[in-house]
Amino acid sequence: MLKKLCMLPLLLLLAVIPMTMVQAAPKAEITSVRTATRNDANTPFVRTVLEVTDRTTPRLFLDESGEYISVTLPHTKIAKNVDKRYDANHNVVSRITLTQRSSGTDVNFKVPQAVTKKDIKVFTLPGTDKNKKGMRVVIDLNDKSGKVKQWSHWNDAAIGINNAGKKGSTAKTNTSKPxxxxxxxxxxxxxxxxxxxxxxxxxxxxxxxxxxxxxxxxxxxxxxxxxxxxxxxxxxxxxxxxxxxxxxxxxxxxxxxxxxxxxxxxxxxxxxxxxxxxxxxxxxxxxxxxxxxxxxxxxxxxxxxxxxxxxxxxxxxxxxxxxxxxxxxxxxxxxxxxxxxxxxxxxxxxxxxxxxxxxxxxxxxxxxxxxxxxxxxxxxxxxxxxx
Incomplete structure (x- = not known):
């Protein structure tokens, strides 16, 4: 009986070791974050793209007010050279922050107008050629302010053709026309x-x-x-x-x-x-x-x-x-x-x-x-x- 009691702590220790090893395993790294305003769709939106070195399954959370969105990336960590705060179009997103947790990374959004889950899209894309093992996590937030104008006309009718319409063109346009x-x-x-x-x-x-x-x-x-x-x-x-x-x-x-x-x-x-x-x-x-x-x-x-x-x-x-x-x-x-x-x-x-x-x-x-x-x-x- 005494022998069995002596073995119990050893068994408990062996049971804890694998869990510790799993927690200590290398995590996927978020190596870059970029944002852009997309106004070529029916509803303009802000897109945030995170480059991740390995696979992860993003999880979306939206608070009751509709003003705080969090996308959790399990088993990921923020690379050392990656900032933890980002600016985007302030009509759509007030701020974007990254928060490191033991279980993963939270990508947090504060928006000036309340949104619903229908206004948010979260999906993944394959990694770049340099990072074929990894993936991109894409988060789209719709504009609820109505202040982001859709593309309706460039300042120059020949923009994109023969290098015309570059910055500095004096051509005028009326984007309010139907x-x-x-x-x-x-x-x-x-x-x-x-x-x-x-x-x-x-x-x-x-x-x-x-x-x-x-x-x-x-x-x-x-x-x-x-x-x-x-x-x-x-x-x-x-x-x-x-x-x-x-x-x-x-x-x-x-x-x-x-x-x-x-x-x-x-x-x-x-x-x-x-x-x-x-x-x-x-x-x-x-x-x-x-x-x-x-x-x-x-x-x-x-x-x-x-x-x-x-x-x-x-x-x-x-x-x-x-x-x-x-x-x-x-x-x-x-x-x-x-x-x-x-x-x-x-x-x-x-x-x-x-x-x-x-x-x-x-x-x-x-x-x-x-x-x-x-x-x-x-x-x-x-x-x-x-x-």
Missing amino acids: AVDVPSYGNSKSYSLTQGLKGKVIAIDPGHGGSDTGAIGSFSQEKNITLAIGQKVAELLNDAGAKVVMTRTTDVDVYAPYDGAVEELQARCNIANAAQADAFVSIHIDSFSSADAGGVTAYYNSKTPYDYSLAKYLHAQNMAATNFSDRGTRTANFYVLLHTNMPAVLLELGFISNPTEEQALNSEQQQQNFAESIVKGLADYFDHNGQ
């Missing part, structure tokens, strides 16, 4: 409205790509679906005698990896503008915080008299190619709609956040159906001379 009053960017009609697809130059823009995955579903990424559909559209258009200009043909960034939204989107517009395309079709997949949201939308901006017709004909054919719900044809100030010289449309072909639609969007049949419907819509548009 979208329908924004003029054609090239101020000259180089696009054709004659009947038939043969000989037409069509710019196809598969949304996102490379370091930008776009929306993320339960098992797929937007960038891969848009590219698959875009490639099928290009093949069908070529067969119809059209000349196809693709903004990307593989999984790449159009401008540069991890570039800003403006550089990336302007690069896509430049490709279409340089080719003097007759129509521009940007392909996207939608997403929402609720899995119930679904459907197909066509967005346009009446910078020319023909953008609406392009969206109308494509949307009608898209709806005939799926059983997804109809979200209609809507106006928007999306960058690529405003900065292309020709009639343009941005298609949201379903929701990757909707399990049923995500499954269908990853099927060869639905991708082919949408590709055929886009080509049919373009044919309808030209057969009606853009009316």
Whole structure:
């Protein structure tokens, strides 16, 4: 009996040692933090990106007031050269701080206006080429002030083209005007409205790509679906005698990896503008915080008299190619709609956040159906001379 009692402390010690070793194991490090204001979406937002050397699963917490947000990164620590306080657009975020805890790191946000969980998106992306083992944690906070203006027009109509529109331009703009009053960017009609697809130059823009995955579903990424559909559209258009200009043909960034939204989107517009395309079709997949949201939308901006017709004909054919719900044809100030010289449309072909639609969007049949419907819509548009 005495021998057994003597063994008890030893057994307890052995039980504690593994736990101590686990706690002492090296943690993933947060090696950089950067923030940016994104105003190229329907609702502007502030994006915070944290580079982490290893995998972690972020956890979101929101207090009852809606003014304090915390995203916990378990089993992470802050690298020595990383600051613990950051500034962002004060209309959206009052302050950002990092707090080190024994179990991980808290990324804390104070916001000037109360938010709900619908105003917050937290997701992860793969690490950079230099840190393939690691990952990026992305935190988006919507603007609730209404003070962050969407991109509607640059100070110079030629910005991003031939180095025009650099800082210091004296050109004036009226950003208070509605979208329908924004003029054609090239101020000259180089696009054709004659009947038939043969000989037409069509710019196809598969949304996102490379370091930008776009929306993320339960098992797929937007960038891969848009590219698959875009490639099928290009093949069908070529067969119809059209000349196809693709903004990307593989999984790449159009401008540069991890570039800003403006550089990336302007690069896509430049490709279409340089080719003097007759129509521009940007392909996207939608997403929402609720899995119930679904459907197909066509967005346009009446910078020319023909953008609406392009969206109308494509949307009608898209709806005939799926059983997804109809979200209609809507106006928007999306960058690529405003900065292309020709009639343009941005298609949201379903929701990757909707399990049923995500499954269908990853099927060869639905991708082919949408590709055929886009080509049919373009044919309808030209057969009606853009009316």
